[in-house]
Amino acid sequence: MAKILFSKPKLTLWGFFVTVAVIVGHSSTTQAQSPFSQAIQVPPSTGNFPVEDSQGYTLGPGDLLQLDIFNVPEYSGNNGQHQVGIDGSVNLPLIGNLVVKGLTLDQVTAIVQQRYGEYLQRPLLTVQLLAARPLQIAVTGEVQRPGSYMLSASTDAPWRVSTNNSLMATPEVQKMGGRLPTITRVLQMAGGITASADVRQVKIRRSLGNGGEKILNLDLWELVQTGDLRQDITLRDGDTIYIPTATEHNALESSQLVTANFASNNNQPINVAVVGAVNRPGTHTLRAEPIPQVSPEPGQLTEGVVSTASGGILTVTQALKVAGGITSQADIRNIQVRRLTRTGTEQHIQVDLWKLLQEGDVTQDAMLQQGDTIIVPTATTAETEENAEVAAASFSPDTLKISIVGEVVSPGAKSVAPNTSLNQALVEAGGFNESRANKKEVELIRLHPNGTVSRRPIPINLSAQVNEETNPKLRNNDVIVVGRSGGASFRDGLGTVLNSLSPINNFLGLFRFVNIF
Structure with a gap:
């Protein structure tokens, strides 16, 4: 002793x-030598x-x-x-x-x-x-739930977080075994970053013992891209995390950040507004399907950036689908997403879905967040050769609603597939009424997005390929009118005349009954 x-x-x-x-x-603090230090070069x-x-x-x-x-x-x-x-x-x-x-x-x-x-x-x-003592950390800027958070680092308890000075368990956060929280852990607790976040310019304000403070600059994009754990620093009591707003939207970065463990939880439904050339404009709720996740074993800790997204990604095309699909006059090259940031400014994100269809550019299918507004403009010029491809796209309606009236076997409202031609619609209605239909010509009535109505005669050629003159592709709400043949019109006219003479016929029939006539 x-x-x-x-x-x-x-x-x-x-x-x-x-x-x-x-x-x-x-x-x-101490950069230990690793057997991988020579093999991996971190930029x-x-x-x-x-x-x-x-x-x-x-x-x-x-x-x-x-x-x-x-x-x-x-x-x-x-x-x-x-x-x-x-x-x-x-x-x-x-x-x-x-x-x-x-x-x-x-x-x-x-x-x-x-x-x-x-x-x-x-x-x-x-x-x-x-x-370690409970830590009070503030999170502000582009996060889902900004505010003040109280966290405890204990060997016996999981992290606990509260914004109203009361501690509560958070089952989604693992036990940390007394370890101090990192910035990515706290961002998870704050609901994750928004789609407008600039992760390259993250700042932490830290108080010093002498009454001063220092600003730490972090680049979480380096953490995502290269696994630079120096960016995922541990936090101290009184730290303030600030996530700034990106000045420009980077679609490629957004598509990669959405799977990071500090991104927003995509399993939550969001409300967006869809206006313009869609079949059901207005406010719509989007919900994602859950994605199966592999949970770590009890007591197992995860390091770095691990994908923890519990739901699918909500995008522009999904919103258009929920809004009933685009109309035939939609300008898919100039769709715009308007987003209100935490600073009160409005971001404008341009979307070109024609690039998505032609080049497979998935970055054009912009990811959405709560409160976004999608504006689908009306095309000023019709691109006939593109209509077929657009009509078959996932963000177009699954079916078209048309009406066929007149001399067909089964007249009435019909639901047909996109890109259905006039001849196919006539077949869908059972074909012409052989004894009454005018088989030479039908009339096509079309309602345009500007509220005008056009009507034009279409000569019938049942063997014709799809073309605008004799066998055009139909659009939503088109009406096909099948008129009567000349013989049917004559018979109908004669019947009308005879019906008008029915009182005289009845009078003459009475005299026939008494053998006067």
Whole structure:
């Protein structure tokens, strides 16, 4: 057992031997050599990444410390657990009150080593952070739920978060085993970033012990692209995270960020407005189908950027589908998505679905978020050769509603597939009424988006291929009128005349009954 003295001895070299074990979250203070360091070349960050915590974690009220002194069991183990009080100090045996607020574990260890050197000969001791105090962290900018969050890092409890000063369990967040939260963890708790976030310019404002503050610049795009864990720093009590608004929309980046673990939860339904050349303009609710996820084993921790999206991605084409599809006069090259950002400004995102159809450019199918407005303009010029391809697209209606009236076997309203031709529609109606129909010509009545109605005669050629003259493709709400043949018109006219003479015929029939006529 170390001998307790009452005079200050000269410190030996052993007295300066200190082992500091900090049970905290991931830290990149020491860059250890890895066998992969030669094989993997990580490109440098385009932004200013922080050299994380050269000063280490600073202690404060609520931190639980573990002091262990070799061969002094009465001051170690359970007897060595000391919580930092509200005044920022701990009460240690022999030493008494020691102010540790604002100090790192290295600094506290050196002070404790020196102070116990006044009482112990060659003291060997360790100071550990047994449990970190609850951290209050603010999140603002382009996140789903900005505000103040209280988090606890404990070996016995999962992270807990609250915006109303009450702690509550969050089952979606794993137990962290006393580790301090990283920025990506806190962004998850804040609902994830919005689609307008600029992840290249993330800022953290951190208070310093001397009353000042410093700004840390992070580039989470580097984290996503290269796995640069220096960008996913651990947070400290009082930190403020700011996610700025992107000045320009980058469709490629957005499509990759949506699967990051700090992105928004796509499983939640959103409300969007769809206006313009669609069949059901107005406000619509979009819901995504769940995507099966592989859950980690109990106690298993995940590092880096892991896809945790619990739902599918909600896009422009899905919204158009819910809105009944586009009309035949829609200008799919100039669709616009309008989005209100956290700063109060409005982003305009241009969408060219013709590129999606022709080139397979999936970035044109822009991802949506709550409150977006989709505007589908009306085409000023009709591109006849493109109509067939657009009509077969997933964002066009599944069926067309047309009407066939007149001399067909089965007149009335019909639902036909997109790109149905006039001849196919006549077949759908059972064909002509052989004894009454005018088989030479029908009339096509079409309602245009501007409210006007056109009607034109179409000569019938049942063997003709699809063409605008004799066998045009139909559009939604078209009406086909099949007139009567000349013979049917004559018979109908004669019948009308005879019907008008029916009283005279009845009178003459009475005289026939009495054999006058």
